[in-house]
Amino acid sequence: MNVPAITAVAAGAQDPASPFAGADVCREAGFSLPPAAARPVFEDDEWNFAEVIGLPVQMTLSKRRFDFTVILEPRWRLVAKELIVAMLAPRHAAVAPLPRAYRTPVHLATAKGRLDELTRWMNWLGDRGVRSLGDVDEDCCAAYLEHRRHARDEAGTVIGDHGPATRRDAAQVVIDLLNYRELFTTDRPRQGLRPWKGASASAVAEMPNGRDENKTPPVPGHVLQPLLAAAT
Numbered sequence: 001m002n003v004p005a006i007t008a009v010a011a012g013a014q015d016p017a018s019p020f021a022g023a024d025v026c027r028e029a030g031f032s033l034p035p036a037a038a039r040p041v042f043e044d045d046e047w048n049f050a051e052v053i054g055l056p057v058q059m060t061l062s063k064r065r066f067d068f069t070v071i072l073e074p075r076w077r078l079v080a081k082e083l084i085v086a087m088l089a090p091r092h093a094a095v096a097p098l099p100r101a102y103r104t105p106v107h108l109a110t111a112k113g114r115l116d117e118l119t120r121w122m123n124w125l126g127d128r129g130v131r132s133l134g135d136v137d138e139d140c141c142a143a144y145l146e147h148r149r150h151a152r153d154e155a156g157t158v159i160g161d162h163g164p165a166t167r168r169d170a171a172q173v174v175i176d177l178l179n180y181r182e183l184f185t186t187d188r189p190r191q192g193l194r195p196w197k198g199a200s201a202s203a204v205a206e207m208p209n210g211r212d213e214n215k216t217p218p219v220p221g222h223v224l225q226p227l228l229a230a231a232t
Contacts, residue, residue, distance in 0.1 A: 018042070018078060018185045019094035020085050026052065029088035029105065042081060045069045049108060056109075063112050075186040076122045079133070082183055083118065083176060084111050100179035117173040120148075133177065134190045141174050141195035145204065168205035175201055 023042040026033055032053040033039060040047035047066040049055070055064065066084065068077040086095045087106045095101050106114070124144055130136065148170035151160040174195060181188040196204045 164205040171204040172201035
């Protein structure tokens with residue numbers, strides 16, 4: 001009888017080598033750097049993109065550093081690295097065949113935002129005693145979304161609510177792990193997990209769709225009419 005791949009991954013038995021092992025991350029992503037610049041390697045626990053040419057000025061140095069050590073579970077650091085490279089290099093031979101992978105590279109700033117949310121998600125799981133992504137179920141995903149719905153102070157006391165963009169980010173990072181699950185070599189979500197009945201992250205977050213009403217309120221008649229009259 002064949003043993004499902006997830007069993008071997010979850011058990012950590014003879015983990016296969018990552019398809020990105022030894023990779024120059026900037027080369028895979030198509031980034032240009034000055035000739036003497038240090039180039040992040042996949043195995044590095046911090047990827048520094050400070051010298052990448054062409055990044056927007058408003059992307060501060062802190063946003064150009066991807067620190068994987070803040071993910072407390074070592075196996076999940078590798079999962080995070082594999083996901084980020086896959087998003088930056090969708091044409092890589094290990095990524096292109098995935099049916100639900102992104103087909104165009106994400107911007108580095110987008111990748112940093114995904115890593116930040118992924119770090120929150122993984123450390124939240126660890127705080128609750130989850131030791132394998134294969135143990136995550138729909139209730140767990142719903143609980144994390146509810147957790148991210150609220151803003152908290154340093155003591156963990158709820159002080160307000162986050163907007164739909166935060167909820168979308170929380171849902172998206174869970175969905176990304178499902179979409180790329182076949183890529184991961186040390187741990188992965190279980191086959192068949194379908195949180196929120198397969199809805200998109202925007203739908204889960206109840207993002208305004210812009211079709212029901214204008215974002216800009218209509219100009220009142222007493223203002224509009226004189227403008228129209230003056231234009232004739």
